[in-house]
Amino acid sequence: MNITIFYGGKSGEHEVSLVSASSIVRNIDISKHKINLVGIAKDGKWYLQPEQEFQRVRQNEQAVLSITEDSNMAVAVIPGGDSNHALKAPSGTIPTDVAFLVLHGTYGEDGTIQGLFDMCDIPYTGCGTASSALAMDKEKTKMIWRQSNLPVLPHVCLKKSDMEHQEKVEKLLVQAEKEFGLPLFVKPCGTGSSVGANKANTSEELKKYVEEAFKWDEKILIEPLINAREIECSVTGNSVVGGPVTSYTPGEIIPTHEFYDYDAKYNDPEGAKLAIPAELSPERIAFIQKAAVLAYKALDCSGLSRVDFFIDKDNDSLYLNEINTMPGFTSISMFPKMCQASGLAYDQLLDLLIQEAVDKFNSKKSIQTNKG
Numbered sequence: 001m002n003i004t005i006f007y008g009g010k011s012g013e014h015e016v017s018l019v020s021a022s023s024i025v026r027n028i029d030i031s032k033h034k035i036n037l038v039g040i041a042k043d044g045k046w047y048l049q050p051e052q053e054f055q056r057v058r059q060n061e062q063a064v065l066s067i068t069e070d071s072n073m074a075v076a077v078i079p080g081g082d083s084n085h086a087l088k089a090p091s092g093t094i095p096t097d098v099a100f101l102v103l104h105g106t107y108g109e110d111g112t113i114q115g116l117f118d119m120c121d122i123p124y125t126g127c128g129t130a131s132s133a134l135a136m137d138k139e140k141t142k143m144i145w146r147q148s149n150l151p152v153l154p155h156v157c158l159k160k161s162d163m164e165h166q167e168k169v170e171k172l173l174v175q176a177e178k179e180f181g182l183p184l185f186v187k188p189c190g191t192g193s194s195v196g197a198n199k200a201n202t203s204e205e206l207k208k209y210v211e212e213a214f215k216w217d218e219k220i221l222i223e224p225l226i227n228a229r230e231i232e233c234s235v236t237g238n239s240v241v242g243g244p245v246t247s248y249t250p251g252e253i254i255p256t257h258e259f260y261d262y263d264a265k266y267n268d269p270e271g272a273k274l275a276i277p278a279e280l281s282p283e284r285i286a287f288i289q290k291a292a293v294l295a296y297k298a299l300d301c302s303g304l305s306r307v308d309f310f311i312d313k314d315n316d317s318l319y320l321n322e323i324n325t326m327p328g329f330t331s332i333s334m335f336p337k338m339c340q341a342s343g344l345a346y347d348q349l350l351d352l353l354i355q356e357a358v359d360k361f362n363s364k365k366s367i368q369t370n371k372g
Contacts, residue, residue, distance in 0.1 A: 002095040003028070004036040004087065005112070005355065006103055008067050010044040012195040012216060013104035018331035021102040022065045022329075025057045027331075027346045028100075029161045036094055038075055038087075039067030044107065046075035049091040052306040069199040081145050084297050099124040099358045102329060105191055109326045110136040123361035125353045126303035127325045128240075136188045138221055142300065142320075148298040150291065151319050153310070154180070157189070160208065160218040173206055173222075176224035180224035186210055188217030199225060226332075227309035230255070230321075231278050233292035234338040238348075238356055241363040245296060247289035249341040252278035253335050274334060276341045288318070293321055302360050303353055306335045332346075 005028075007021030009015055021037075026037060037049035050364055057063045076088045087094040099122050103109060111133030117124045127135065134140050142152045156176045162169055176184060186209040187197035200206040206222075213220040230253040237245030254273040266326035277285065292307040306327035310319045325337040331346065341350050 001033050001097045001354070002063050002083075003033045003098050003100050004038055004094060005100045006038050006040060006108075007065060008040040008042070009103040009108040009333040010035060010040065011103070011105035011108055012191060013106075014042055015141070016104050017102055017108070018065045018067075020104070020333070022057050022063065023099065023330045023333075023336075023346075024350060025065065025282070026053060026061065028104070028350050029347055030058075030159070032351070036096070037065070038107075039069075040103070041067055041069050045069070046077075048075055048091070048094060049071040054336065055110045076115065077120060079116070080121065082121045083123070086122055096122055098122075098354050100354065100357075101125050101326065104312055104326055104328075105195065107337060109324075110190060111233070118237075118364075121365075123357045127299075127305065128300050128360070129363075131300045132325050135301065135305065135323045136190050137194045137219070138187070138322055139219060139353055144298050145295060145320055148294065150295055150298065151317070152317050153226070153321075154224040158220050158222070160214055163214065165250060169210075173203070173210070177203065177206070177223045180222075182206075183225045184221045185225045186213050187223075188213045189219035189221055190217045211267070226310060226319075227313045227317075229278075229313060231280075231288060231309040231311055232334050232338065233300070234290055234304070234327075234335045235292050235307055235355070236304050236339075236352060237296075238360055239297040240300050240302060241360055243359070245293050247292045247296075248338045248344070249277045250280070250285055250288050250292075250309075251276035251338050251341070253334070274332075274337065276334070276337055292322070295323060297325065301325065303356050306338075319328065 006022055007017045009017055015067050035054055037054055039047050049068060057065050066130060072090055078086050083096050085093055085208045087096055090355055099117055101124055111129045114129040114132050116127055139157045140167060145152050156172055158172060183199050186200055196213045198209040198212060200209050233249050233250040234248040238245060239245050252275040256272060288309060294306055295307050306324045308321040310321050336346050337351055
């Protein structure tokens with residue numbers, strides 16, 4: 001099967017993608033698949049990468065993919081071109097039976113590229129267009145979960161247009177402080193990896209971090225900061241097409257930083273301890289696995305997602321925090337490690353995601369789109 005791995009991206013999580021894709025390159029079964037690499041530069045341009053780049057990373061456990069921005073290897077996209085004709089480089093077409101998307105954050109995880117591949121008739125890994133867009137928007141995700149009677153923390157949402165009305169903003173910030181108390185957690189609605197997220201301990205910090213969060217998105221959330229354990233659960237399967245939706249052994253993030261921020265996740269090797277399985281009773285583990293599947297299905301997810309929870313240390317209440325439709329995929333990332341703890345090896349996980357991409361595509365192709 002011809003697999004094209006897409007990585008990089010026009011996103012604040014560009015570097016994270018390089019590391020995730022490097023692990024996939026080292027673990028994908030080349031006896032079953034022929035691999036092409038397409039690197040997406042920070043300006044959004046696509047480039048077919050030389051075979052030597054695949055071999056360099058494949059043969060070196062410490063190597064990280066780079067992106068060669070060679071105009072002679074620029075990739076063009078032809079909607080409606082199908083797997084054999086939709087992707088073209090100056091050297092010719094790039095046969096793609098499945099696009100393996102290893103893109104975190106904006107333009108990669110928000111439904112944008114998923115919609116493009118739908119138009120190109122190319123199967124792709126992960127969630128579809130609508131579920132990717134919904135899951136990327138933390139406010140909309142919480143609305144759907146609350147409507148589905150799933151437990152979420154209260155929040156205040158601010159839009160960039162609100163900043164034109166300072167009195168309204170001041171009122172909302174005062175309301176958040178009054179209802180939730182300090183400290184408060186401020187984060188963009190549409191980023192991952194804790195990009196733009198901050199803990200506000202004072203009213204002055206709250207205003208400062210609201211402005212910081214708006215640098216990363218047009219909507220932001222303000223939430224109470226509870227004294228919580230951070231529990232995560234991997235989920236795979238297609239909740240729309242049918243077939244099994246599987247949740248795996250939950251793990252726990254134990255941050256050594258004030259909270260599990262970008263630096264703790266990717267720059268500080270001692271930024272957090274990972275406990276897999278999480279130290280919970282069998283009954284609580286089963287409950288979390290069931291809740292993760294319900295959260296996944298509520299958004300019509302497919303392929304994979306990591307569902308994140310809080311457990312309040314003060315009263316033991318469980319809350320859904322957010323869902324990540326393209327979680328970190330390094331060899332030490334929580335998603336593959338939780339799957340491994342349930343007996344699904346990394347290379348088997350990759351094969352599962354590829355097969356699910358094909359199944360999702362075939363199901364969608366069977367849907368009638370015109371009366372002719």
